[in-house]
Amino acid sequence: xxxxxxxxxxxxxxxxxxxxxxxxxxxxxxxxxxxxxxxxxxxxxxxxxxxxxxxxxxxxxxxxxxxxxxxxxxxxxxxxxxxxxxxxxxxxxxxxxxxxxxxxxxxxxxxxxxxxxxxxxxxxxxxxxxxxxxxxxxxxxxxxxxxxxxxxxxxxxxxxxxxxxxxxxxxxxxxxxxxxxxxxxxxxxxxxxxxxxxxxxxxxxxxxxxxxxxxxxxxxxxxxxxxxxxxxxxxxxxxxxxxxxxxxxxxxxxxxxxxxxxxxxxxxxxxxxxxxxxxxxxxxxxxxxxxxxxxxxxxxxxxxxxxxxxxxxxxxxxxxxxxxxxxxxxxxxxxxxxxxxxxxxxxxxxxxxxxxxxxxxxxxxxxxxxxxxxxxxxxxxxxxxxxxxxxxxxxxxxxxxxxxxxxxxxxxxxxxxxxxxxxxxxxxxxxxxxxxxxxxxxxxxxxxxxxxx
Amino acid sequence: xxxxxxxxxxxxxxxxxxxxxxxxxxxxxxxxxxxxxxxxxxxxxxxxxxxxxxxxxxxxxxxxxxxxxxxxxxxxxxxxxxxxxxxxxxxxxxxxxxxxxxxxxxxxxxxxxxxxxxxxxxxxxxxxxxxxxxxxxxxxxxxxxxxxxxxxxxxxxxxxxxxxxxxxxxxxxxxxxxxxxxxxxxxxxxxxxxxxxxxxxxxxxxxxxxxxxxxxxxxxxxxxxxxxxxxxxxxxxxxxxxxxxxxxxxxxxxxxxxxxxxxxxxxxxxxxxxxxxxxxxxxxxxxxxxxxxxxxxxxxxxxxxxxxxxxxxxxxxxxxxxxxxxxxxxxxxxxxxxxxxxxxxxxxxxxxxxxxxxxxxxxxxxxxxxxxxxxxxxxxxxxxxxxxxxxxxxxxxxxxxxxxxxxxxxxxxxxxxxxxxxxxxxxxxxxxxxxxxxxxxxxxxxxxxxxxx
Numbered sequence: 001x002x003x004x005x006x007x008x009x010x011x012x013x014x015x016x017x018x019x020x021x022x023x024x025x026x027x028x029x030x031x032x033x034x035x036x037x038x039x040x041x042x043x044x045x046x047x048x049x050x051x052x053x054x055x056x057x058x059x060x061x062x063x064x065x066x067x068x069x070x071x072x073x074x075x076x077x078x079x080x081x082x083x084x085x086x087x088x089x090x091x092x093x094x095x096x097x098x099x100x101x102x103x104x105x106x107x108x109x110x111x112x113x114x115x116x117x118x119x120x121x122x123x124x125x126x127x128x129x130x131x132x133x134x135x136x137x138x139x140x141x142x143x144x145x146x147x148x149x150x151x152x153x154x155x156x157x158x159x160x161x162x163x164x165x166x167x168x169x170x171x172x173x174x175x176x177x178x179x180x181x182x183x184x185x186x187x188x189x190x191x192x193x194x195x196x197x198x199x200x201x202x203x204x205x206x207x208x209x210x211x212x213x214x215x216x217x218x219x220x221x222x223x224x225x226x227x228x229x230x231x232x233x234x235x236x237x238x239x240x241x242x243x244x245x246x247x248x249x250x251x252x253x254x255x256x257x258x259x260x261x262x263x264x265x266x267x268x269x270x271x272x273x274x275x276x277x278x279x280x281x282x283x284x285x286x287x288x289x290x291x292x293x294x295x296x297x298x299x300x301x302x303x304x305x306x307x308x309x310x311x312x313x314x315x316x317x318x319x320x321x322x323x324x325x326x327x328x329x330x331x332x333x334x335x336x337x338x339x340x341x342x343x344x345x346x347x348x349x350x351x352x353x354x355x356x357x358x359x360x361x362x363x364x365x366x367x368x369x370x371x372x373x374x375x376x377x378x379x380x381x382x383x384x385x386x387x388x389x390x391x392x393x394x395x396x397x398x399x400x401x402x403x404x405x406x407x408x409x410x411x412x413x414x415x416x417x418x419x420x421x422x423x424x425x426x427x428x429x430x431x432x433x434x435x436x437x438x439x440x441x442x443x444x445x446x447x448x449x450x451x452x453x
Numbered sequence: 454x455x456x457x458x459x460x461x462x463x464x465x466x467x468x469x470x471x472x473x474x475x476x477x478x479x480x481x482x483x484x485x486x487x488x489x490x491x492x493x494x495x496x497x498x499x500x501x502x503x504x505x506x507x508x509x510x511x512x513x514x515x516x517x518x519x520x521x522x523x524x525x526x527x528x529x530x531x532x533x534x535x536x537x538x539x540x541x542x543x544x545x546x547x548x549x550x551x552x553x554x555x556x557x558x559x560x561x562x563x564x565x566x567x568x569x570x571x572x573x574x575x576x577x578x579x580x581x582x583x584x585x586x587x588x589x590x591x592x593x594x595x596x597x598x599x600x601x602x603x604x605x606x607x608x609x610x611x612x613x614x615x616x617x618x619x620x621x622x623x624x625x626x627x628x629x630x631x632x633x634x635x636x637x638x639x640x641x642x643x644x645x646x647x648x649x650x651x652x653x654x655x656x657x658x659x660x661x662x663x664x665x666x667x668x669x670x671x672x673x674x675x676x677x678x679x680x681x682x683x684x685x686x687x688x689x690x691x692x693x694x695x696x697x698x699x700x701x702x703x704x705x706x707x708x709x710x711x712x713x714x715x716x717x718x719x720x721x722x723x724x725x726x727x728x729x730x731x732x733x734x735x736x737x738x739x740x741x742x743x744x745x746x747x748x749x750x751x752x753x754x755x756x757x758x759x760x761x762x763x764x765x766x767x768x769x770x771x772x773x774x775x776x777x778x779x780x781x782x783x784x785x786x787x788x789x790x791x792x793x794x795x796x797x798x799x800x801x802x803x804x805x806x807x808x809x810x811x812x813x814x815x816x817x818x819x820x821x822x823x824x825x826x827x828x829x830x831x832x833x834x835x836x837x838x839x840x841x842x843x844x845x846x847x848x849x850x851x852x853x854x855x856x857x858x859x860x861x862x863x864x865x866x867x868x869x870x871x872x873x874x875x876x877x878x879x880x881x882x883x884x885x886x887x888x889x890x891x892x893x894x895x896x897x898x899x900x901x902x903x904x905x906x
Contacts, residue, residue, distance in 0.1 A: 030763060030765070030766065031763065031764075089766060090766055092760070154765075181668070195667060197667075199765045207729050208728065208730075209549075209880060211728070212850065212880075213750070213754065213778055214648060214780055214848075214849045214850030214851055215848075215849050216728065216745060216849070217745065217750045217780055217849060218736065218744035218748055218750040218849065219728075219733055219734070219735050219744050220728055220733050220735070221730070221733075222753050224753035224754075224755070225684065225687075225688060227681075228680075228682075228684040228756075229681075229685040231677075231678065231681040231682075232681045232682040232684075232685035232686075271672075275659075275660045275661065275664070275672075276662070277660055277805065277806075278805070279674075279804045280672055280673050280805070281672070281673055281674040281803075282671050282672050282673070283671065288672040291672050292669055299670045299675050299767075299768075299769055300675050300677035300681070300758065300770070300773075301759050301766055301767060301768050301769075301770065302758055302759035302760040302761045302766070302770065303677050303681075303756045303758035303759065304757070305753065305756035306753065306754050306756065307754050307755040307776060308755045308757045312652045312754060312814065314652075314752075314754060314778050315752075315754050316752055317754065323760060323765055325666055325765060327666065327670055350734075351731060352730065352731070352732045352733070353730075354731070360764070360765050395667070396667045396668050396671065397667030397668055398667055421668070424662070426663065426766070426767060426768055427662045427663050427664060427665065428662055428663070429662070
């Protein structure tokens with residue numbers, strides 16, 4: 001094990017340079033203009049895996065290719081699959097980035113770039129741990145396969161089919177994913193529950209064209225106002241989502257879980273300052289940590305209507321639209337919540353406008369047993385690498401494919417996240433701490449020992 | 454007078470050809486690329502006025518030039534100023550035009566082109582009436598000056614200063630403007646009131662950056678939701694603007710005015726079909742014609758927040774903004790209404806977001822006495838030219854300069870509009886009926902007789 005750790009130490013600056021190379025690809029899966037960048041990023045990763053000593057290939061899907069890289073299988077040995085994603089969130093708005101999103105910049109031992117924390121840096125840490133075993137001729141106590149996809153940020157729509165068609169090759173003890181977070185570098189964490197997601201868009205249409213607000217204004221519904229009045233009704237005064245049936249399937253938090261959550265570091269003033277708000281908000285009867293991890297939400301992600309340029313244009317706009325995502329908790333179902341929302345919206349929509357509701361991607365919420373042997377091995381690897389006792393976390397984000405892994409491959413997933421709360425995932429100025437990267441590699445190296453004690 | 458009318462009749466096809474020449478200039482004041490086209494259109498008009506027998510010149514302004522053309526002044530004679538504008542609205546979206554906006558096409562006795570109705574055809578009708586007097590050596594009973602500007606569609610920002618610096622030259626009995634509408638060719642109309650306007654923008658800011666909706670969603674206000682809940686409160690269930698004091702200064706409609714309005718042609722099904730809506734909306738207790746001309750409104754012109762691209766982006770957006778214009782009626786004040794709105798919005802804004810409210814442009818509502826001698830002369834001219842009893846109209850749009858004319862020159866304006874409701878002003882496929890044009894010239898010819906009975 002010393003050789004492995006020494007190798008990681010010795011090659012650190014190369015690893016950082018390579019991570020910088022990797023994040024230069026603008027692999028934005030949501031934007032069709034970046035289609036070719038997806039292939040470039042995937043090819044780079046496959047090449048990197050080969051250099052590490054793995055057999056690597058790209059597998060076509062109806063969307064972006066999947067990178068598969070493996071140590072090879074030897075009979076009688078345990079097998080684990082490490083999942084990651086090489087696609088990234090859109091970088092917009094560009095003007096809020098201090099340095100360009102696809103020109104990685106190191107400041108204060110942090111690497112700034114879109115996708116560096118979510119998720120390129122995290123799965124690369126696992127790859128380098130495997131490289132360290134292979135290049136130092138240290139016996140890797142398990143066979144390992146990397147499965148790195150290019151559609152996580154747009155709902156992993158082709159992954160379930162891929163898991164199905166590769167069921168045999170992917171049969172394993174467990175999946176390992178580093179795509180979650182830890183409260184701080186002194187508080188590593190294993191995540192045992194994630195929120196699910198259902199995304200949808202609403203478009204409300206009034207007149208068949210933008211109309212002169214002087215000549216026609218006052219005689220017909222303004223679709224932007226109709227949309228605002230619809231959306232306003234979706235949240236009540238207690239901060240709850242006001243869709244009948246929305247909370248029906250929510251599994252309540254146990255006393256034990258609430259106690260564990262109350263141990264999480266939380267300083268209200270620091271949190272407010274970090275977010276840049278004067279006051280927090282949220283559902284009555286729950287703490288901020290509960291609200292952001294164990295309670296469902298409905299968030300407006302974007303609003304569009306009428307004239308948005310400089311100055312004014314005196315129109316009644318023809319239409320208005322909104323992008324919404326609901327975060328869901330165990331045991332809510334994305335399909336059911338979408339149906340409830342759509343039915344409610346259609347019911348409360350006034351007859352003066354036409355409403356169209358389009359279902360987007362969805363993902364089930366997920367919860368696993370944090371006391372299993374595999375979970376315990378993960379906790380030990382974290383403790384060794386970070387020199388601190390790890391916490392058990394529920395997280396607010398979503399990894400939709402966890403439920404597919406459970407259903408199709410039949411195994412649980414070990415979530416060993418390396419992102420920090422201020423990494424700005426999905427925001428401008430995303431960063432990844434060099435220490436997260438280096439301790440992450442160590443954790444990934446220890447993991448194979450701990451899993452096979 | 455027979456000679457004048459005969460001249461108009463005889464030269465009709467030349468007038469139509471010349472109007473076609475005039476609308477070929479893409480004099481789009483909003484688009485800097487058309488700067489030189491503005492000068493070309495202005496020069497064409499000055500040349501045309503000279504050919505009609507007027508003294509014409511271009512006057513520089515900080516923006517586009519003003520065309521001034523006059524019959525000359527003779528002592529002791531009344532003087533009238535005819536106002537028009539040679540600039541036009543942007544033609545976009547091009548793909549909705551059946552024939553190109555700057556290639557005039559005649560179909561079914563209608564001329565299709567951007568600016569043909571708003572306003573080139575309308576002021577040209579006045580010019581040809583004067584030409585008919587001058588070329589037939591018929592005594593014109595008044596001195597007449599044309600003032601045709603090139604910035605009406607972008608707010609006439611330089612016109613007040615121009616009126617001030619030409620106060621003496623423009624001293625007159627009244628301004629005459631044909632830039633409004635009539636219900637149909639069988640219902641000519643004099644417009645005696647216009648709505649005013651106050652424009653403003655609201656920006657609501659939450660977190661200092663877009664945040665991951667999974668990691669943070671649920672713990673803080675979503676600014677887009679906060680904005681929707683604010684805006685939703687601005688309209689009550691009766692379709693009224695819900696800002697305290699908003700209606701305080703509204704001059705109620707008299708019985709006579711309501712009776713006159715009820716004479717306006719109105720077919721609900723046709724109107725709905727024209728707008729493309731299944732149901733109309735508006736303030737309880739008022740008819741659609743009252744709502745769109747004599748009642749104040751608050752309209753959302755545009756909404757902006759978060760991610761508006763393809764697919765979804767799972768964020769709590771940092772901010773949300775809205776563009777609003779209120780149409781105002783006599784005796785509301787744009788400044789006062791802005792202040793009431795801003796104060797109310799600040800009051801109802803939750804402490805979880807920061808609100809910024811920015812005042813835009815404004816214009817006073819306007820009303821003139823429809824029983825004055827000048828108004829009566831206008832009504833007689835309309836009746837003679839259109840063979841029908843004219844109506845008294847209140848219009849929903851705004852012509853901000855009317856109040857400048859009143860303040861600076863000290864006179865009222867006679868509004869003798871020639872546009873039809875389906876002329877598509879500001880929309881694709883703008884047109885002007887040849888009959889509007891020819892009867893408009895006759896009306897303009899009769900006007901000088903009637904004004905001096």
